[in-house]
Amino acid sequence: MVAALRYLGSACGRARGGFPGACRPASGRPWSQCGGGRSTSTSTSTSLFDIVIVGGGIVGLASARALILRHPALSISVLEKEKDLAIHQTGHNSGVIHSGIYYKPESLKAKLCVQGAALIYEYCNQKGISYKQCGKLIVAVDQEEIPRLQALYERGLQNGVQGLKLIQQEDIKKKEPYCRGLMAIDCPYTGIVDYRQVALSFAQDFQEAGGSVLTRFEVKDIEMAKESPSSSKDAEVENGL
Numbered sequence: 173m174v175a176a177l178r179y180l181g182s183a184c185g186r187a188r189g190g191f192p193g194a195c196r197p198a199s200g201r202p203w204s205q206c207g208g209g210r211s212t213s214t215s216t217s218t219s220l221f222d223i224v225i226v227g228g229g230i231v232g233l234a235s236a237r238a239l240i241l242r243h244p245a246l247s248i249s250v251l252e253k254e255k256d257l258a259i260h261q262t263g264h265n266s267g268v269i270h271s272g273i274y275y276k277p278e279s280l281k282a283k284l285c286v287q288g289a290a291l292i293y294e295y296c297n298q299k300g301i302s303y304k305q306c307g308k309l310i311v312a313v314d315q316e317e318i319p320r321l322q323a324l325y326e327r328g329l330q331n332g333v334q335g336l337k338l339i340q341q342e343d344i345k346k347k348e349p350y351c352r353g354l355m356a357i358d359c360p361y362t363g364i365v366d367y368r369q370v371a372l373s374f375a376q377d378f379q380e381a382g383g384s385v386l387t388r389f390e391v392k393d394i395e396m397a398k399e400s401p402s403s404s405k406d407a408e409v410e411n412g413l
Protein backbone atom coordinates (compact mmCIF):
# COMPACT_ATOMS: atom_id res chain seq x y z
CA MET A 173 0.00 0.00 0.00
CA VAL A 174 2.65 2.48 0.99
CA ALA A 175 4.79 1.54 -1.96
CA ALA A 176 1.97 2.16 -4.41
CA LEU A 177 1.07 5.41 -2.80
CA ARG A 178 4.63 6.63 -2.87
CA TYR A 179 4.21 7.23 -6.57
CA LEU A 180 1.15 9.27 -5.82
CA GLY A 181 3.23 10.93 -3.15
CA SER A 182 5.37 12.40 -5.83
CA ALA A 183 2.34 13.90 -7.48
CA CYS A 184 1.98 17.60 -7.37
CA GLY A 185 -1.51 18.99 -7.61
CA ARG A 186 -2.10 22.24 -9.32
CA ALA A 187 -5.22 23.80 -7.96
CA ARG A 188 -7.66 25.27 -10.40
CA GLY A 189 -6.64 28.82 -11.10
CA GLY A 190 -3.09 28.05 -10.06
CA PHE A 191 -1.54 28.34 -6.67
CA PRO A 192 1.24 30.43 -5.28
CA GLY A 193 3.69 27.83 -3.99
CA ALA A 194 6.40 26.12 -6.02
CA CYS A 195 5.52 22.55 -6.97
CA ARG A 196 8.71 20.64 -7.27
CA PRO A 197 10.49 18.08 -5.13
CA ALA A 198 11.82 19.58 -1.94
CA SER A 199 15.55 19.12 -1.81
CA GLY A 200 16.72 16.02 -0.03
CA ARG A 201 13.24 14.53 0.09
CA PRO A 202 11.48 12.31 -2.40
CA TRP A 203 8.14 14.06 -1.91
CA SER A 204 6.92 17.18 -3.55
CA GLN A 205 6.10 20.35 -1.80
CA CYS A 206 2.58 21.26 -2.75
CA GLY A 207 0.99 24.51 -1.82
CA GLY A 208 -2.42 26.03 -2.34
CA GLY A 209 -5.82 24.53 -2.60
CA ARG A 210 -8.38 24.91 0.13
CA SER A 211 -8.16 22.85 3.19
CA THR A 212 -11.01 21.39 5.16
CA SER A 213 -8.47 20.85 7.90
CA THR A 214 -6.80 23.50 9.94
CA SER A 215 -3.44 22.96 8.26
CA THR A 216 -1.57 25.78 6.57
CA SER A 217 -1.89 26.52 2.89
CA THR A 218 1.62 25.28 2.11
CA SER A 219 2.61 21.92 3.45
CA LEU A 220 5.21 19.28 2.95
CA PHE A 221 3.76 15.80 2.85
CA ASP A 222 5.27 12.37 2.98
CA ILE A 223 2.30 10.94 1.11
CA VAL A 224 -0.49 12.47 -0.91
CA ILE A 225 -3.54 10.51 -1.97
CA VAL A 226 -5.40 11.77 -5.01
CA GLY A 227 -9.19 11.57 -4.69
CA GLY A 228 -11.41 12.02 -1.67
CA GLY A 229 -13.86 9.22 -2.36
CA ILE A 230 -14.25 6.24 -0.06
CA VAL A 231 -11.18 4.46 -1.46
CA GLY A 232 -8.86 7.44 -0.98
CA LEU A 233 -10.24 8.29 2.43
CA ALA A 234 -10.18 4.70 3.71
CA SER A 235 -6.59 4.37 2.47
CA ALA A 236 -5.60 7.66 4.09
CA ARG A 237 -7.20 6.66 7.38
CA ALA A 238 -5.56 3.25 7.41
CA LEU A 239 -2.16 4.71 6.55
CA ILE A 240 -2.16 7.38 9.21
CA LEU A 241 -3.34 4.97 11.88
CA ARG A 242 -0.52 2.61 10.93
CA HIS A 243 2.12 5.32 10.42
CA PRO A 244 1.19 8.24 12.69
CA ALA A 245 4.57 9.90 12.16
CA LEU A 246 3.99 10.42 8.43
CA SER A 247 2.40 13.61 7.13
CA ILE A 248 -0.35 12.56 4.77
CA SER A 249 -2.74 14.55 2.62
CA VAL A 250 -5.81 13.76 0.55
CA LEU A 251 -6.30 15.98 -2.49
CA GLU A 252 -9.83 16.31 -3.82
CA LYS A 253 -10.78 18.32 -6.87
CA GLU A 254 -14.35 19.07 -5.76
CA LYS A 255 -15.32 21.37 -2.94
CA ASP A 256 -16.90 18.46 -1.05
CA LEU A 257 -15.70 14.94 -0.40
CA ALA A 258 -17.27 11.73 -1.67
CA ILE A 259 -19.75 13.31 -4.06
CA HIS A 260 -18.96 11.14 -7.07
CA GLN A 261 -19.26 7.34 -7.16
CA THR A 262 -19.16 7.00 -3.39
CA GLY A 263 -22.17 9.27 -3.04
CA HIS A 264 -24.06 7.68 -5.93
CA ASN A 265 -24.09 3.96 -5.44
CA SER A 266 -26.72 1.49 -4.30
CA GLY A 267 -25.47 1.54 -0.72
CA VAL A 268 -25.34 -2.23 -0.44
CA ILE A 269 -23.05 -3.88 2.11
CA HIS A 270 -22.29 -6.93 0.01
CA SER A 271 -21.98 -10.25 1.79
CA GLY A 272 -19.36 -11.76 -0.56
CA ILE A 273 -21.45 -14.59 -1.95
CA TYR A 274 -20.66 -14.08 -5.63
CA TYR A 275 -16.87 -14.08 -5.67
CA LYS A 276 -14.71 -17.06 -6.54
CA PRO A 277 -13.72 -18.94 -3.38
CA GLU A 278 -10.21 -18.21 -2.12
CA SER A 279 -9.95 -15.12 -4.33
CA LEU A 280 -8.83 -11.88 -2.75
CA LYS A 281 -12.18 -10.33 -3.67
CA ALA A 282 -14.06 -13.05 -1.79
CA LYS A 283 -11.87 -12.75 1.29
CA LEU A 284 -11.90 -8.95 1.35
CA CYS A 285 -15.62 -8.68 0.72
CA VAL A 286 -16.52 -11.05 3.57
CA GLN A 287 -14.00 -9.40 5.89
CA GLY A 288 -15.01 -5.92 4.74
CA ALA A 289 -18.69 -6.50 5.44
CA ALA A 290 -17.91 -7.52 9.02
CA LEU A 291 -15.61 -4.51 9.44
CA ILE A 292 -18.14 -2.05 8.10
CA TYR A 293 -20.84 -3.25 10.49
CA GLU A 294 -18.36 -3.01 13.35
CA TYR A 295 -17.26 0.49 12.27
CA CYS A 296 -20.84 1.73 11.92
CA ASN A 297 -21.66 0.39 15.38
CA GLN A 298 -18.64 2.14 16.87
CA LYS A 299 -19.42 5.46 15.20
CA GLY A 300 -23.20 5.38 15.47
CA ILE A 301 -23.68 5.41 11.68
CA SER A 302 -27.11 4.11 10.68
CA TYR A 303 -27.38 1.02 8.55
CA LYS A 304 -29.99 -1.61 7.95
CA GLN A 305 -29.09 -5.27 7.88
CA CYS A 306 -32.13 -5.98 5.77
CA GLY A 307 -30.84 -9.18 4.15
CA LYS A 308 -31.31 -10.20 0.55
CA LEU A 309 -33.11 -12.93 -1.36
CA ILE A 310 -31.50 -14.30 -4.51
CA VAL A 311 -34.36 -15.97 -6.33
CA ALA A 312 -34.65 -18.73 -8.95
CA VAL A 313 -37.81 -18.07 -10.91
CA ASP A 314 -37.74 -21.19 -13.08
CA GLN A 315 -36.42 -24.76 -12.89
CA GLU A 316 -33.41 -24.02 -15.10
CA GLU A 317 -32.09 -21.54 -12.58
CA ILE A 318 -32.18 -23.91 -9.63
CA PRO A 319 -28.82 -25.68 -10.23
CA ARG A 320 -27.14 -22.29 -10.62
CA LEU A 321 -28.75 -21.07 -7.43
CA GLN A 322 -27.56 -24.15 -5.57
CA ALA A 323 -24.03 -23.67 -6.92
CA LEU A 324 -24.10 -20.07 -5.74
CA TYR A 325 -25.25 -21.19 -2.31
CA GLU A 326 -22.29 -23.61 -2.11
CA ARG A 327 -19.96 -20.86 -3.18
CA GLY A 328 -21.30 -18.58 -0.43
CA LEU A 329 -20.73 -21.30 2.14
CA GLN A 330 -17.15 -21.77 0.92
CA ASN A 331 -16.60 -18.02 1.19
CA GLY A 332 -17.75 -18.08 4.80
CA VAL A 333 -20.81 -15.87 4.29
CA GLN A 334 -22.80 -15.94 7.51
CA GLY A 335 -26.36 -17.21 7.89
CA LEU A 336 -27.01 -18.46 4.34
CA LYS A 337 -30.08 -20.66 3.86
CA LEU A 338 -31.83 -22.18 0.86
CA ILE A 339 -35.54 -21.54 1.15
CA GLN A 340 -38.56 -22.78 -0.80
CA GLN A 341 -41.58 -21.07 -2.34
CA GLU A 342 -43.68 -20.73 0.84
CA ASP A 343 -40.83 -19.15 2.79
CA ILE A 344 -40.06 -16.74 -0.03
CA LYS A 345 -43.65 -15.52 0.21
CA LYS A 346 -43.46 -15.19 3.97
CA LYS A 347 -40.35 -13.03 3.70
CA GLU A 348 -41.32 -11.04 0.63
CA PRO A 349 -45.05 -11.31 -0.13
CA TYR A 350 -44.69 -9.75 -3.58
CA CYS A 351 -41.80 -11.93 -4.65
CA ARG A 352 -42.45 -15.07 -6.68
CA GLY A 353 -39.90 -17.79 -7.09
CA LEU A 354 -39.31 -21.52 -6.81
CA MET A 355 -36.28 -21.40 -4.56
CA ALA A 356 -34.12 -18.67 -3.06
CA ILE A 357 -30.95 -18.07 -1.14
CA ASP A 358 -31.75 -16.15 2.00
CA CYS A 359 -28.73 -13.99 2.69
CA PRO A 360 -29.37 -12.22 6.00
CA TYR A 361 -25.91 -10.65 6.24
CA THR A 362 -26.45 -8.20 3.36
CA GLY A 363 -27.25 -4.66 4.41
CA ILE A 364 -27.52 -1.07 3.26
CA VAL A 365 -25.67 2.02 4.40
CA ASP A 366 -25.02 5.56 3.27
CA TYR A 367 -21.46 5.21 1.99
CA ARG A 368 -20.96 8.96 1.80
CA GLN A 369 -21.57 9.15 5.52
CA VAL A 370 -19.05 6.35 6.06
CA ALA A 371 -16.52 8.15 3.85
CA LEU A 372 -17.00 11.45 5.72
CA SER A 373 -16.46 9.62 8.98
CA PHE A 374 -13.22 8.14 7.59
CA ALA A 375 -12.18 11.71 6.68
CA GLN A 376 -12.90 12.86 10.21
CA ASP A 377 -10.83 10.01 11.72
CA PHE A 378 -8.02 10.85 9.31
CA GLN A 379 -8.03 14.52 10.21
CA GLU A 380 -8.27 13.83 13.92
CA ALA A 381 -5.16 11.67 13.55
CA GLY A 382 -3.33 14.64 11.99
CA GLY A 383 -4.03 14.16 8.26
CA SER A 384 -4.86 17.03 5.91
CA VAL A 385 -7.72 17.11 3.45
CA LEU A 386 -7.34 19.66 0.68
CA THR A 387 -10.47 20.23 -1.36
CA ARG A 388 -10.82 22.17 -4.64
CA PHE A 389 -7.40 20.78 -5.32
CA GLU A 390 -7.27 19.09 -8.68
CA VAL A 391 -4.16 17.11 -9.56
CA LYS A 392 -3.25 17.90 -13.14
CA ASP A 393 0.29 16.71 -13.38
CA ILE A 394 2.19 13.82 -11.91
CA GLU A 395 5.94 13.32 -12.07
CA MET A 396 7.64 10.06 -11.26
CA ALA A 397 10.30 10.35 -8.58
CA LYS A 398 13.24 8.06 -8.23
CA GLU A 399 13.07 5.26 -5.67
CA SER A 400 14.66 6.14 -2.34
CA PRO A 401 17.81 4.15 -1.60
CA SER A 402 16.89 1.17 0.57
CA SER A 403 18.85 2.57 3.51
CA SER A 404 16.92 5.86 3.55
CA LYS A 405 14.41 6.84 6.22
CA ASP A 406 11.53 6.59 3.75
CA ALA A 407 12.48 3.07 2.78
CA GLU A 408 12.41 2.15 6.48
CA VAL A 409 8.87 3.49 6.72
CA GLU A 410 7.91 1.60 3.61
CA ASN A 411 9.24 -1.59 5.08
CA GLY A 412 7.29 -0.99 8.24
CA LEU A 413 10.41 -0.40 10.37
Ligand SMILES: Cc1cc2nc3c(=O)[nH]c(=O)nc-3n(C[C@H](O)[C@H](O)[C@H](O)COP(=O)(O)OP(=O)(O)OC[C@H]3O[C@@H](n4cnc5c(N)ncnc54)[C@H](O)[C@@H]3O)c2cc1C
Nearest residue numbers: 227228229230231252253260261262265266267268390391
Ligand atom coordinates in the same frame (compact mmCIF):
# COMPACT_ATOMS: atom_id res chain seq x y z
C1 LIG B 1 -24.10 1.98 -10.28
C2 LIG B 1 -23.15 1.56 -9.20
C3 LIG B 1 -23.66 1.03 -8.03
C4 LIG B 1 -22.78 0.60 -7.04
N1 LIG B 1 -23.29 0.07 -5.89
C5 LIG B 1 -22.45 -0.34 -4.91
C6 LIG B 1 -22.96 -0.88 -3.72
O1 LIG B 1 -24.16 -1.01 -3.55
N2 LIG B 1 -22.08 -1.28 -2.76
C7 LIG B 1 -20.72 -1.15 -2.92
O2 LIG B 1 -19.96 -1.54 -2.00
N3 LIG B 1 -20.21 -0.61 -4.05
C8 LIG B 1 -21.04 -0.20 -5.03
N4 LIG B 1 -20.54 0.35 -6.18
C9 LIG B 1 -19.08 0.54 -6.26
C10 LIG B 1 -18.64 1.76 -5.42
O3 LIG B 1 -19.53 2.84 -5.55
C11 LIG B 1 -17.24 2.19 -5.83
O4 LIG B 1 -16.37 1.08 -5.79
C12 LIG B 1 -16.65 3.27 -4.90
O5 LIG B 1 -17.56 4.30 -4.63
C13 LIG B 1 -15.41 3.82 -5.56
O6 LIG B 1 -14.90 4.81 -4.71
P1 LIG B 1 -13.71 5.72 -5.17
O7 LIG B 1 -13.23 6.46 -3.98
O8 LIG B 1 -12.72 4.90 -5.93
O9 LIG B 1 -14.35 6.67 -6.29
P2 LIG B 1 -15.13 8.07 -6.13
O10 LIG B 1 -16.12 8.04 -5.04
O11 LIG B 1 -15.62 8.43 -7.48
O12 LIG B 1 -13.96 9.04 -5.69
C14 LIG B 1 -12.94 9.48 -6.56
C15 LIG B 1 -12.64 10.92 -6.16
O13 LIG B 1 -11.48 11.36 -6.85
C16 LIG B 1 -11.66 12.72 -7.18
N5 LIG B 1 -10.74 13.01 -8.28
C17 LIG B 1 -10.76 12.49 -9.53
N6 LIG B 1 -9.76 12.99 -10.26
C18 LIG B 1 -9.09 13.85 -9.45
C19 LIG B 1 -7.95 14.68 -9.63
N7 LIG B 1 -7.30 14.74 -10.80
N8 LIG B 1 -7.51 15.45 -8.58
C20 LIG B 1 -8.15 15.40 -7.38
N9 LIG B 1 -9.25 14.64 -7.17
C21 LIG B 1 -9.70 13.87 -8.18
C22 LIG B 1 -13.13 12.79 -7.57
O14 LIG B 1 -13.61 14.13 -7.51
C23 LIG B 1 -13.75 11.87 -6.53
O15 LIG B 1 -14.19 12.55 -5.37
C24 LIG B 1 -21.38 0.76 -7.19
C25 LIG B 1 -20.89 1.31 -8.38
C26 LIG B 1 -21.76 1.71 -9.36
C27 LIG B 1 -21.20 2.29 -10.63
